[in-house]
Amino acid sequence: AQTVTQSQPEMSVQEAETVTLSCTYDTSESNYYLFWYKQPPSRQMILVIRQEAYKQQNATENRFSVNFQKAAKSFSLKISDSQLGDTAMYFCAFMVNYQLIWGAGTKLIIKP
């Protein structure tokens, strides 16, 4: 079965701190893409970062970076210098057969 597990239902940190959101997944595919999507109160799903499984180098997008451990099937998201606007639900997902398989999400609250 192809699954995504996000073990942290909710997290909160102070503004400017660094926070790491965990994600593990299970798939029998050898090549796939992994994604983190953000869902702010506006409800729109916004792509934060993506990683191709056969690339060893971890993806980075400004303050967002991932720690991709393929053997462990782990794909965590690190947010540096967190901002109030980072408050949102964060979903980990991977694509197989052109379909996104989603985790349950982590609610991240950035406190002023």
Added chain:
Amino acid sequence: EPEVTQTPSHQVTQMGQEVILRCVPISNHLYFYWYRQILGQKVEFLVSFYNNEISEKSEIFDDQFSVERPDGSNFTLKIRSTKLEDSAMYFCASSEARGAGEKLFFGSGTQLSVL
């Protein structure tokens, strides 16, 4: 930045009624998708659509569901006879191309409540 637009934002209907959820994908995108999220559950893939045909569909997408691109801008999801368990947030998405790592652009969703 271009956006995917979904209407209505909220839809309330009686069990057994037909509903049509509407989406306007980004104008130069060719691939369209519907996902749904039942309250408290994970987001689930329903269907993908390209060139006026369904490309992939999940087990959820049974005969009660249909999709259509009635004109050059709209993409619709129809549920013929709604059931209580169809209550969910429905997300439309579009992408420029079809690839394993393709970026999907999502709308803000339609919250469907079946009473």
